[in-house]
Amino acid sequence: MKIQKTTAAILVLGAFAGAAHAQSVTLYGIADGGFLFNNNVKGEKLYGLSSATSSRWGLLGSEDLGGGLKAIFDLENGFTLGTGALSQGGLEFGRRAYVGLQSATYGTVTLGRQYSASNDATSNFASGADWAASGLGYGTRAGDVDNVDTSNRVQNAIKYTSPSYRGLTVGVLYSLGGQAGDFSRNEVTDAAVSYVNGPVKLGASYMFTKDPYYATFGDQGNSSSPTSATGGTNNMASRIYGGYASAGSQQIITAGGSYALGAATLAVLYSNTQFQNLGTVNAVGSYGTKYNGGTATFNSGELNVKYALTPALTLAGAYIYTHNSGADDVGSASYNQFNLGTIYQLSKRTSLYAIGFFETASGVDSTGKKAVADFSTSSYSSNNHQLAAIVGMTHKF
Template sequence: MKKSATATILAVGVCSGAAHAQSSVTLYGIVDAGILFNNNVKGSREYAMSQGTSSRFGLKGVEDIGGGMKAIFTLESGFTTATGTLGQGGLIFGRKAFVGVTSATWGTLTAGRQYSVSNDFTSQFASGADWAASGLSYGTHASDVDNVDTSNRIQNSIKYVSPNFGGFQFGGVYSLGGQAGDLTKNEVIDAAVSYSNGPINFGAGYTFVKDPYYATYGNQGNSSTSPTGTNNNMNNKIYGGYASASSQQIFVVGGSYALGLATIGLEYSNTQFGNLGSVAAGGAISAPKYKGGNATFNSGEVNLKYQLTPALQLGGAYIYTHNSGADGFSGAHYNQFNLGATYSVSKRTLFYAMSFYETSSGTDSTGNAAVADLSSSAYSATSRQVGAVIGMTHRF
């Protein structure tokens, strides 16, 4: 009996060890802190603690469930290093929260709050989502109107990403609006493709959002199901005046080519806010009472990264955005220049210095003279704005 009991205990222990070896949970994150200078915030200079890359921590897990399939999950929370407060409107896992299955043969299927596949496949070609203070979006296309820098995650979403077929991948996302009696209200449809082969990389994506003010722009837990009335989900002058749109469509295409120590990136996006005046956007920025029509943004970017030494990387970018205007109002033009450098002292720690300059002209979404409005910063009192941030990033 004693031998039998001992054998049983050992067998259980071996099975437990084998199960443990086939599953894992990883804690990871980024802690970033920097000093920001802005020459014109509503007419005044600003010196403040800031971040070049959004600080975050997360848990990701994987378990082998047999047949070549693995169960996976990710929970990721954003926070501000200077104050310790949660990001994304105070959501505990506002950056990512999803669970699903993955297979080398069939691809990956997940459900929860997550990034669009358009962002997965195209963001790396834009300086603002790559090296130019990506976490706080200072270097993005005008107020990240095309969501290249993931200002908006997709809630209530089901996402599929294919396996890699010789460098080619495709994927799609569908977000359920959750409205009784209206299947399509607040829905999001997203699809994208990518190709990578040696020095050549390419990606393209299309996103359709119904009732964008509630479907994607809010970080409140109920922002996709009901108006909040007081929260301002589109708080910028560049496109905030179009919060009453019934739809938003985004097309993004980009690519890069590595030539020795240099990498050249190109990206173009077309963003359209459709049928203005059809949605009651509670708390939206003051704007004309649009009575229809569409507003279209076209953005183009060219950027260059150069690995001067194994530790030191330099970068520069030029971005042009044109707002066509809507409902009888003329549009606006925005020009932005990004310059930056990163210096890695180890695999996990780097120091950075970034600068941003934006000019504007014409009439913005609020029906007023367009002013410079760097992403993640309050708008300027004039048509020009300069920002700079220096700091350090540690990854774990």
């Protein structure tokens, strides 16, 4: 009897040990703080604390279901280090919140608030999403109009990512609008392909969004009232494209690539963003109420380079050009931006950085007024140029 009890105890402990081994949960995050200077925020100088990389913490989990299948989840919170406030419009897990199944043979399916498949395939080629202050947002193409730097996530999304086959990966995403009686309202359709072969990386994507004022901007998404669509930090307040808030749809086509040559990595990125069917959406409180039909088109190109001067010290630079062709006979606008940065690794997890940004604008912007410089997430300049810099540190855990 004693032997039987001992054996039973061992079996019970073994079962618990097996369960613990089969499931894992990882706490991870980034704490980033820096001193920010902007020479012209509506005519005034700005000094303050900000972040080059978005501060965050998250829980990443997986459970082995057997047969090569895993259950996975990721809950990721964004916060402002200087104040402790929630980012992404105050959402608790505004950066990511999804659950799904993963198979090495068949790929991964996830449900929830997620990065787009387009972002997975092309963001690595953008300086703003890589080293040029992705959290601050200043380093993006004009206003992050193509969303390569994920100013906006996709909510209520079903996403599939294929396994890599000889370096080729395909991703597709569909976001349900969630509006009773109108299945297609606020929907998002997204597809992307990427290729990796040694030093060569390539990516291309297509994204189509119905009613972008509600479905995309303002962090809440899938809304039927403009209050939540304008309640977040990533709303359509940008002078660069805020005048197109009444667009019935938005189309984004992106393609890019990079090549690693010794200590240097060269990258290029092109995007075409269209705000279509202007005047369709009742975008209350926005600039974009005067357009009656038509399409506004942004073409953006970026060239950037990173160079590892030493194993610890990296130097980087980028040039970005964006042209807005305008709509309804309202004149066009052009934006030129330069990013320059350096990152020094104190350790594998801790680094120091210094990054500078300069943008110029010309022509007539989306509001029908003389174009002004307008860094993404910043208030616009009082004139056609804007200069900013941030110096700080990043710690990953």
